[in-house]
Amino acid sequence: xLSPRSTEIVRATLPAVGGAIGEITPLFYDRLFADHPELLxxxxxxxxxxxxxxxxxxxxxxxAFATALVxxxxxxxxxxxxxxxxKHASLGITPEQYPLVQKHLFGAIVxxxxxxxxxxxxxxxxxxxxxxxxALIAIEARLYAEAGTPDGDTRxxxxxxxxxxxxxxxxxxxxxxxxxRPLPASRPGQYVSVQxxxxxxxxxxRQYSLSGHPDDALQFSVKRVTDDPEGEVSNHLHDRxxxxxxxxxxxxxxxxxxxxxxxxxxxxxxxxxxxxMIGMLSRLAATGATRRVIAVxxxxxxxxxxxxxxxxxxxxxxxDAVAHIWYEEPEAERPADRTGRADLSLIDIPAGTTAYxxxxxxxxxxxxxxxxxxxxxxxxxxxxxxGPDLWLGEGA
Numbered sequence: 434x435l436s437p438r439s440t441e442i443v444r445a446t447l448p449a450v451g452g453a454i455g456e457i458t459p460l461f462y463d464r465l466f467a468d469h470p471e472l473l474x475x476x477x478x479x480x481x482x483x484x485x486x487x488x489x490x491x492x493x494x495x496x497a498f499a500t501a502l503v504x505x506x507x508x509x510x511x512x513x514x515x516x517x518x519x520k521h522a523s524l525g526i527t528p529e530q531y532p533l534v535q536k537h538l539f540g541a542i543v544x545x546x547x548x549x550x551x552x553x554x555x556x557x558x559x560x561x562x563x564x565x566x567x568a569l570i571a572i573e574a575r576l577y578a579e580a581g582t583p584d585g586d587t588r589x590x591x592x593x594x595x596x597x598x599x600x601x602x603x604x605x606x607x608x609x610x611x612x613x614r615p616l617p618a619s620r621p622g623q624y625v626s627v628q629x630x631x632x633x634x635x636x637x638x639r640q641y642s643l644s645g646h647p648d649d650a651l652q653f654s655v656k657r658v659t660d661d662p663e664g665e666v667s668n669h670l671h672d673r674x675x676x677x678x679x680x681x682x683x684x685x686x687x688x689x690x691x692x693x694x695x696x697x698x699x700x701x702x703x704x705x706x707x708x709x710m711i712g713m714l715s716r717l718a719a720t721g722a723t724r725r726v727i728a729v730x731x732x733x734x735x736x737x738x739x740x741x742x743x744x745x746x747x748x749x750x751x752x753d754a755v756a757h758i759w760y761e762e763p764e765a766e767r768p769a770d771r772t773g774r775a776d777l778s779l780i781d782i783p784a785g786t787t788a789y790x791x792x793x794x795x796x797x798x799x800x801x802x803x804x805x806x807x808x809x810x811x812x813x814x815x816x817x818x819x820g821p822d823l824w825l826g827e828g829a
């Protein structure tokens with residue numbers, strides 16, 4: 434909980450800091466990478482830094498956390514903290530890195546806002562930072578302990594045991610630890626971090642959802658991204674790595690996971706967002722779930738729809754499941770109400786449904802709005818975003 438005096442100061446200065454956060458975060462990253470260039474080379478996603486999305490996400494997280502502290506002083510924003518902590522744990526973030534971030538973040542704040550940052554103001558915002566940092570450190574320590582790696586190093590060398598071409602753009606990889614150790618436990622909906630060494634020597638990391646749960650391997654699927662440098666890792670995986678090659682893979686993390694129970698469940702995805710959803714659907718089929726299952730997917734066309742056959746086969750295996758598919762550019766004749774973008778208002782959604790969403794932000798916003806209008810409780814709508822979570826600042 435933020436102290437009363439700091440709460441007053443943060444509330445008074447939040448408009449100024451929030452209004453300048455777009456200037457502060459680029460300067461912060463410039464300072465950080467100038468001091469520690471290895472972080473950009475081997476930890477931070479160079480593509481997200483180039484397009485600015487990581488910087489927007491940091492701004493949203495800082496502003497959202499500070500706003501939560503002053504508007505709801507009795508409640509900690511645990512959902513937001515959990516989301517960030519799982520991302521951090523998959524990357525191997527350690528407590529020693531938080532003072533480094535504090536140093537350069539506050540240096541950027543002072544440089545942008547100048548004399549407005551008095552010692553008292555700096556002290557109040559320092560309190561905000563360490564409340565957030567210490568909460569994340571505690572959650573991350575628990576995640577590392579659960580993974581059996583209290584030092585935070587969860588990545589192990591893995592060998593590629595299988596490679597499946599799902600579409601022209603999507604390839605599935607199956608991997609298992611090179612030393613023969615047991616596969617780490619995972620839950621449907623989680624992801625792993627994959628680190629590869631690129632031709633320039635950089636060891637870049639990307640996170641990929643588990644798209645299935647075979648008994649003898651971890652399975653993740655990768656969509657080729659054509660933009661440079663955003664797609665440097667996906668292209669490396671597609672073009673250079675095959676069965677027998679090795680890469681570093683983390684333990685599975687992620688807090689958007691399929692919950693057990695009998696309540697109806699809706700799995701809605703668009704594009705490559707199908708990967709965690711197909712992982713959830715495969716687990717439901719493997720366990721013989723009898724609950725009502727509604728699978729929704731939107732894609733450009735039949736040929737770009739990864740796991741199309743799996744989606745239909747898995748829903749057929751379940752006793753009370755149905756699939757709804759939309760294509761924007763169908764390659765065969767389709768009903769008009771299943772052509773174009775997904776429209777969840779056309780689906781009968783039972784009371785008490787829990788929904789899981791994954792896809793581009795416009796799809797997530799549209800699907801969430803339609804689900805709320807259909808009577809699904811906001812607390813029962815869970816989403817996964819690939820890349821920096823730009824919803825953090827929107828309270829979604």
